[in-house]
Amino acid sequence: MNKLAWYWRRLRVMGFSEILHRLAEAARGARFRVDHALGIAARRHRALRAADFAFCTSATRRLPSLRFASEFDAAARRALLDGHRPALGHAWQWRDAAEAWHRAPDTGRAWPRSFFGAIDYRAGNPHGDARVTWEPARLQHLVDLAVLADTSATDRDAATALLADMLASWMTHNPPGGGIHYVSAMECGLRLVAVLYAVDIARPALGTRPDAWQATAQLVASHAPQIAGRLSLHSSAGNHTIAECVALVHAGLLFPELPGAAGWLRSGLDLLASEADRQVLPDGGGIEGSTWYHWFVVDLLGLAQALLDHHARPVPAPLRAAVQRGRGFLAALAPGPEGLPRFGDADDGNALSPRLRISWPDAPLPAKFRVFPDFGLSVVPVSAQQVLFLRHGPLGMPPLFGHGHADALAVCLHGDGVPILTDTGTFTYSGDPQWRAYFRGTAAHNTVRVDGRDQARQDSPFKWSDPYAAELVAHTVRHDGIIVLEARHDGYADLGVMHTRKVIVVPDTLVIVRDTLSGAGMHELELHWHCGVEPERVGDALRLRAGGGSVQMRFADGDFELHRGDTEPSRGWRSPGYGRREPITTVRQASRGALPVEFTTIIELGRSTASPAEIERLLGLGRPQ
Numbered sequence: 001m002n003k004l005a006w007y008w009r010r011l012r013v014m015g016f017s018e019i020l021h022r023l024a025e026a027a028r029g030a031r032f033r034v035d036h037a038l039g040i041a042a043r044r045h046r047a048l049r050a051a052d053f054a055f056c057t058s059a060t061r062r063l064p065s066l067r068f069a070s071e072f073d074a075a076a077r078r079a080l081l082d083g084h085r086p087a088l089g090h091a092w093q094w095r096d097a098a099e100a101w102h103r104a105p106d107t108g109r110a111w112p113r114s115f116f117g118a119i120d121y122r123a124g125n126p127h128g129d130a131r132v133t134w135e136p137a138r139l140q141h142l143v144d145l146a147v148l149a150d151t152s153a154t155d156r157d158a159a160t161a162l163l164a165d166m167l168a169s170w171m172t173h174n175p176p177g178g179g180i181h182y183v184s185a186m187e188c189g190l191r192l193v194a195v196l197y198a199v200d201i202a203r204p205a206l207g208t209r210p211d212a213w214q215a216t217a218q219l220v221a222s223h224a225p226q227i228a229g230r231l232s233l234h235s236s237a238g239n240h241t242i243a244e245c246v247a248l249v250h251a252g253l254l255f256p257e258l259p260g261a262a263g264w265l266r267s268g269l270d271l272l273a274s275e276a277d278r279q280v281l282p283d284g285g286g287i288e289g290s291t292w293y294h295w296f297v298v299d300l301l302g303l304a305q306a307l308l309d310h311h312a313r314p315v316p317a318p319l320r321a322a323v324q325r326g327r328g329f330l331a332a333l334a335p336g337p338e339g340l341p342r343f344g345d346a347d348d349g350n351a352l353s354p355r356l357r358i359s360w361p362d363a364p365l366p367a368k369f370r371v372f373p374d375f376g377l378s379v380v381p382v383s384a385q386q387v388l389f390l391r392h393g394p395l396g397m398p399p400l401f402g403h404g405h406a407d408a409l410a411v412c413l414h415g416d417g418v419p420i421l422t423d424t425g426t427f428t429y430s431g432d433p434q435w436r437a438y439f440r441g442t443a444a445h446n447t448v449r450v451d452g453r454d455q456a457r458q459d460s461p462f463k464w465s466d467p468y469a470a471e472l473v474a475h476t477v478r479h480d481g482i483i484v485l486e487a488r489h490d491g492y493a494d495l496g497v498m499h500t501r502k503v504i505v506v507p508d509t510l511v512i513v514r515d516t517l518s519g520a521g522m523h524e525l526e527l528h529w530h531c532g533v534e535p536e537r538v539g540d541a542l543r544l545r546a547g548g549g550s551v552q553m554r555f556a557d558g559d560f561e562l563h564r565g566d567t568e569p570s571r572g573w574r575s576p577g578y579g580r581r582e583p584i585t586t587v588r589q590a591s592r593g594a595l596p597v598e599f600t601t602i603i604e605l606g607r608s609t610a611s612p613a614e615i616e617r618l619l620g621l622g623r624p625q
Contacts, residue, residue: 013399018234028229029117036115036177041222045176048221050213055196055254062254063200064310068147069355080144081158083166085136088348089579092136094166098173101137102180104128106431106579116182123430123461130180131347131429132579137174137181138190142166142198143353149202160205163198164212171215176222185230186240188223189247193303194352195219196250221258224251228264235399237275239293243351245272246300250307273316276301280322284329285375289396289404290344295337295359298326299351302358327359329372332379335364339417341389343377343410344396345403345426345440348578369483371475378472380483383508383605385547386415390503392487395456395467402462406455407445408470408489409501411513413603416547419532421446424584425575429461435581436461438570448499448515448599449526455491466494473500474622482506484622496520497595504618510610511603514619518596527599529553529587530574535562542587552607553587556600556615561588
């Protein structure tokens, strides 16, 4: 019944052309199933020879050199050489057995090894969260092994041998079309690109391991047709599409001997150019409303651009421009991925390796006030160490809004890259549906909830309906340096409620947040502040310390409650990474009554205290005289 409901919800957002596309995709899926059942795919797979492909026989690098993060510390090096790969909050270690690739790290249950199209992998399946099982099977840790082999003479032989063993093992235990790892065309694409970079970086040391080159040729030949026949298009177009197209470009350019290679390259480039222009917004932000997935997309686009440049192939102008815009946006938010604020979904996945730094400048950009109107984000330096983020953008990418969170007008505050007032994260996709609903809902964000409802309606784990419209109404930087922002959203319009948030920043001194709920009727209102560091209660205020400094929060409109690790209802939780959940302190102010209602939150830097008269004077800035 759940499966029928999922199909019905998806059908409601499909146009006629998408329905035709889905029918054609189903026909191709049936052909894949027949090939698998009759052993055609397996025979084709066994007939391949690495010696027939120039990529596998070349004595020189075929891929561009990339910039990776600093050297491996002792713990990371030891874990890597021992075959350990974090699986999104769960332990995983390689061993040369089918169980290593098909046993779910989160539940310990074995996924079926039958034809991929027959495997139930969505929320509620009996095996586990497919995203967790897919993580080590992306084989991106092979890239790290290759980088270690390339940079450490001491570890060269051990890292290369382990790389080759893992790659050969994966192909042995995952024949074409069989098992959970062929379900997602995107997963196939990420795996394909990772393997090509791993063997290319380790090329000088792999000469004595023909099984690694054989596995490489077999993987590309089995994955590329699957990707080409199952592209994420229409209402499914998003970061998956980018990953799939980047894989097709790599397969088509580097393996021209394969049937269909020219078509993969052509279609991959054409779709990549149009999707890059659409998914990277004019201000450089990402259309999906997720900063993590935007980093993922910009990295992928950068890999495609670097490959084309390396082979002196023309780069489509929209692709090159999108890479430039996206990198500028990311650099304005943080000096590196470690400090990137997380808005919207984040699954901790990477384009190639968590060490890749293709999308970040060598030197951080100077801190300054920036507004990104298309993505819907204002970045406000509060002091030399602290920066404030105000969300005032759309829910996500229509028509599904799948990776967006209901976080309209949320405010986050970071100090030296440490979240002080934080977005609570994602935790799960196809795991517990109640936790999925909580972490993407309004109560899990630093904003106001009305009558116990989210700002939009959750229809499924990856679909919203009744999306809100949010906008930055006004923003100004005064001659005295004070910054005034005012934003609003209509997510509660059907309740007769409008939420407006005004933010006043007096640099190095204080931040004032005034929430106004206007309209008609009696309503239950809740303002939440999720603390990224443990607060200390000081009288009627809270002190939060991070990055060598501290801020003090006061609440001018009534008492507040502190919640930590509550479950009925869920309050006081964050997910520091996909698959992980931990208690934090959440501040909650509640009010029930007739509108209008105001909440005023004062955040003071250091130990300065602003008087009520000064607060009201500052809140009056920007109003018509």
